[in-house]
Amino acid sequence: MRLSALVLALMIAGNASANGELNVLTDLFSPFPPGCVALSLPEAAASGDNLMWDETVLAPSVETGTLDSEVRVQIWRTGCTDQGRSVVMVRLQNLSDSLVLVPQIFVEAGEAELPFHEAQLITRPAVGNIGASGNVMSAAGETFMVSADPVSIDEETFFSVDEYNELFTLELFWGGFAPAVNQGELFPVFPYEPELDPPQFDFPLLHGRMSGSYTVPGKAATGLFLNVAETLIDTPDGPVDANFIFAVFFTYLNGEPVWVVGNTPGIEPGPDLVELDMQIIEGGRFFTDPGSFTDDDVIRDSIGTMQIEVLDCNTLLLNYDFAGSGLGVGSLTVERLARIAGYDCNPWN
Numbered sequence: 001m002r003l004s005a006l007v008l009a010l011m012i013a014g015n016a017s018a019n020g021e022l023n024v025l026t027d028l029f030s031p032f033p034p035g036c037v038a039l040s041l042p043e044a045a046a047s048g049d050n051l052m053w054d055e056t057v058l059a060p061s062v063e064t065g066t067l068d069s070e071v072r073v074q075i076w077r078t079g080c081t082d083q084g085r086s087v088v089m090v091r092l093q094n095l096s097d098s099l100v101l102v103p104q105i106f107v108e109a110g111e112a113e114l115p116f117h118e119a120q121l122i123t124r125p126a127v128g129n130i131g132a133s134g135n136v137m138s139a140a141g142e143t144f145m146v147s148a149d150p151v152s153i154d155e156e157t158f159f160s161v162d163e164y165n166e167l168f169t170l171e172l173f174w175g176g177f178a179p180a181v182n183q184g185e186l187f188p189v190f191p192y193e194p195e196l197d198p199p200q201f202d203f204p205l206l207h208g209r210m211s212g213s214y215t216v217p218g219k220a221a222t223g224l225f226l227n228v229a230e231t232l233i234d235t236p237d238g239p240v241d242a243n244f245i246f247a248v249f250f251t252y253l254n255g256e257p258v259w260v261v262g263n264t265p266g267i268e269p270g271p272d273l274v275e276l277d278m279q280i281i282e283g284g285r286f287f288t289d290p291g292s293f294t295d296d297d298v299i300r301d302s303i304g305t306m307q308i309e310v311l312d313c314n315t316l317l318l319n320y321d322f323a324g325s326g327l328g329v330g331s332l333t334v335e336r337l338a339r340i341a342g343y344d345c346n347p348w349n
Helices: 002-018
Strands: 051-060 067-079 086-094 104-109 117-122 142-148 168-173 185-189 212-215 223-233 240-253 256-263 273-282 299-312 315-321 329-339
Touching (some): 067 185, 240 299
Antiparallel strands (some): 104 168, 168 185, 212 223
């Protein structure tokens, strides 16, 4: 049964490739929210109650193609700060001396004997067929996220985000690499329970999808433009990925419009809070002025600091300390006005 399903899958995949269609396994239909987990996935469940499965199963070795090797399978859910959302984690470890490949996986809502939705074991969200199936399995163990194609192999059923967070069946299948193995290992993945499946972080993280424009409720034509960007910083070990936070606050001073700006240097991606030195910049001229001005003409006056803290993907808490410049100390919330096109916080809605 499974091998015939694989033949059908290959036929459909070939048609999709010919038509230039994207594989939506980890495109905007990814079943878990951006920013839910770190680039470094957890190496273990948060607790014994969080761990659903910790089983040893037989798997075929590369050398023989028969069930002569052992693999440790651990499955749990990691909660997200987005209500009702989670990420299913699968950790695989080769317990044998022989080479074993990471299996293909399939999923189906509820309890099923033959899951019919292709899925992937991935280490980070991305577009395309970037799953680990067919890679050599680690003897030390490696954690993957489960991402599922919403459309079934026969294009007859749809696997929704809500079903991903309810009871579904996960199949580990080695038959695509070892034709003699025509039966997969089935695991019920139990529904997401926030009290048992905690998030990886105590607080929501600041990430690129939070870039955009924000307004201050009750204050006309006042708000924040936030850009969470990527950059490279040089280290003794070579360039590494980092975040660059740039904020512009639009407000008024003495009745005149003014903008207050701040930015971070390259920082580790995914902070839950950042503090910026905020400056008022003066001394330049309107950009159409035929006269020129230089950096020496521009005056940057620090007025204090502002912390940006994430409440949710559409709401930020700003803690400001402008006491030294006589502009006050306090907190306020800003609410999203607009997002970057194509980068909604909740692309599944």
